[in-house]
Amino acid sequence: MPRSSRESFAPPVLVTQTDALAALCERLSAETYVTIDTEFMRERTYWPELCVVQLGGRADVAVIDALAPGIDLAPLGGLLADTRVVKVFHAARQDVEIFLQLFGAVPVPLFDTQVAAMVAGFGDQVGYDSLVAGLAGGQIDKAHRFSDWSARPLSPAQVAYAAADVTHLRTVYERLTARLEREGRTTWVAEELAALAEPATYRPDPETIWERLRPRTTNRRMLGLLRAIAAWREREAQRINIPRQRLIRDESLLEIAATAPESIESLGRVRGISRGFAEGTTGQALLAAIGEAAALPEDALPEARAAREGARPSPALVALLKVLLAEKAEAHDVAPKLLASSEDIDRLACEDEPDIAALHGWRLGVFGEDALALKQGRIALGVNGKRIKLIRTQ
Numbered sequence: 570m571p572r573s574s575r576e577s578f579a580p581p582v583l584v585t586q587t588d589a590l591a592a593l594c595e596r597l598s599a600e601t602y603v604t605i606d607t608e609f610m611r612e613r614t615y616w617p618e619l620c621v622v623q624l625g626g627r628a629d630v631a632v633i634d635a636l637a638p639g640i641d642l643a644p645l646g647g648l649l650a651d652t653r654v655v656k657v658f659h660a661a662r663q664d665v666e667i668f669l670q671l672f673g674a675v676p677v678p679l680f681d682t683q684v685a686a687m688v689a690g691f692g693d694q695v696g697y698d699s700l701v702a703g704l705a706g707g708q709i710d711k712a713h714r715f716s717d718w719s720a721r722p723l724s725p726a727q728v729a730y731a732a733a734d735v736t737h738l739r740t741v742y743e744r745l746t747a748r749l750e751r752e753g754r755t756t757w758v759a760e761e762l763a764a765l766a767e768p769a770t771y772r773p774d775p776e777t778i779w780e781r782l783r784p785r786t787t788n789r790r791m792l793g794l795l796r797a798i799a800a801w802r803e804r805e806a807q808r809i810n811i812p813r814q815r816l817i818r819d820e821s822l823l824e825i826a827a828t829a830p831e832s833i834e835s836l837g838r839v840r841g842i843s844r845g846f847a848e849g850t851t852g853q854a855l856l857a858a859i860g861e862a863a864a865l866p867e868d869a870l871p872e873a874r875a876a877r878e879g880a881r882p883s884p885a886l887v888a889l890l891k892v893l894l895a896e897k898a899e900a901h902d903v904a905p906k907l908l909a910s911s912e913d914i915d916r917l918a919c920e921d922e923p924d925i926a927a928l929h930g931w932r933l934g935v936f937g938e939d940a941l942a943l944k945q946g947r948i949a950l951g952v953n954g955k956r957i958k959l960i961r962t963q
Contacts, residue, residue: 579628579629580630581630581631581728581729581731581732582629582631582632583631583634583723583728584631584632584634584637585634585637585640586637586639587639587641590633590640590641590644590645591644593629593631593633593644594644594645594647594648595644596626596629597624597626597648597654598647598651598653598654600627601655602654602655602656602657602742603624603625603626603648603654603656604623604625604657604658604735604736604738604742605623605625605656605657605664605676605735606622606659606664606731606734606735607620607621607622607663607664607667608620608716608718608731609621609663609667609718610717610719611812612812613811613812613815614810615806615807615809615810615811615812615813616670616807617666617667617670619635619667619671620634620635620636620718621635621718621723621731622635622642622645623731623732623734624645624648624735625732625735625739630735630736631732632728632731632732633645634721636721642671646668646671646672646674649668649674649676649677650672650676650677652677652678655678655679655680656676656677656679657680657682657739657742658680658681659681659682659683659700659734659738659741660694661679661765662765662771665679665765666771669771669772674768675765675766675767675768677766679765679766680742680746680758680762681761681765682697682738682742682745683695684758684761684765685745685746685749685758686700686745687761687903687904687906688749688754688761688903688907689745689748689749689752689754689903690902690903690904691703692904693904693906693907697709697734697741698711700741700745701737701740701741704741704744704745705737705741705744707733707737707740709733709734709737710729710730712726712730713730713731714730716730754931756931757930757931760931761907773803775799775800775801775803775804776796779792779795779796779799779871782799782819784823786827787873789867789870789872789873790863790870791826792826792870792871792872792873793862793865793869793870793871794825794826794829794859794862794863795822795823795826796862797859797861797862798822798825798826798855798858798862800858801855801858802817802822805854816851817842817855818841820840821839821840821842824839824840824841825839825855825859829859829863830856830859831856831860831863833847833856834847836855836856881919882914882915882916882918882919883918886918886944887914887915887918890917890918890940890943890944891914892950893936893939893940893943893950893957894909894914894936896950896957896959897936897939901935903935908927908935909925909926909936909940912925913925913927917940917941917944918944922941927940928940928941939959946962946963947961948961948962949962
């Protein structure tokens with residue numbers, strides 16, 4: 570049964586030794602589910618630096634010092650791989666990325682209360698503190714949200730703050746799953762969580778990361794250079810473990826793609842690139858990547874997004890589809906962005922049957938089928954009092 574909002578939790582235990590961690594994980598392996606959170610630092614590194622792991626069970630609330638001298642986190646890896654125990658997170662992506670990097674596998678099975686809350690009608694990307702207040706009647710102290718979790722020793726206040734992230738999560742999880750079961754939406758959540766279980770979700774492809782920069786050009790030669798140097802930056806940032814923006818900022822990449830520098834002198838004139846960088850081994854490697862991209866034949870160059878997508882969507886049709894989306898989200902009490910993204914709507918307006926999430930799985934019956942019918946003139950939108958209504962024309 571869910572915990573009462575007034576029920577107290579066990580005091581948190583700070584775990585700094587491998588044998589204590591092994592004993593904890595052995596006890597938690599008998600649980601139906603365990604709640605998990607992490608605290609990490611990433612300001613100076615590409616890969617997140619794990620500092621603390623919080624685990625919550627029926628009788629255990631533990632804060633694991635991942636930086637404790639000599640501690641071996643292997644027992645934690647075993648627990649995360651135990652398929653008998655559901656791993657419950659809130660906003661799991663960064664936590665899962667850490668564990669994938671550390672143990673080479675995604676925790677399975679996993680449950681994300683932020684995703685589940687979107688399916689249950691709590692809005693887009695609802696915060697943990699809001700869910701705790703709404704479902705557990707609790708309050709999260711935000712005083713240590715921006716603590717330096719790499720500093721030691723951890724203070725009692727930090728340990729208490731970290732523990733709260735997994736204690737209240739038990740109540741949130743139990744009440745969310747009960748609500749989803751009542752509403753028959755457990756399969757909806759399962760579809761959403763399937764993507765979180767895929768390792769590829771957490772490993773950006775260096776060859777496509779250039780598209781995130783959204784270059785405003787149709788020049789394929791420039792796009793080819795941008796693709797090459799963005800991929801080079803991603804791999805180099807991973808190799809030396811620094812943030813990609815600290816290696817080279819996006820604006821500098823775009824300028825390099827536009828000017829195609831061929832020498833130390835011309836590279837050193839790019840905004841944000843120092844002469845020392847251009848003269849060093851990193852600058853030489855960047856110039857080599859530029860040279861290789863410049864030698865590519867025309868048919869090996871990427872096309873601009875607009876060229877790939879063809880005609881731009883009708884703004885009026887996009888607006889109409891967004892009205893339908895808002896109506897469906899309201900009628901089914903589900904977050905609009907979970908049904909269809911802005912890109913999905915644009916593709917719906919342009920293409921007959923695009924391969925988008927809105928036309929698959931549970932979304933098809935909730936929104937996709939009527940979206941296609943609206944495009945094909947088989948339904949129209951009207952107003953009934955203060956609500957939008959669907960009018961069947963065929």
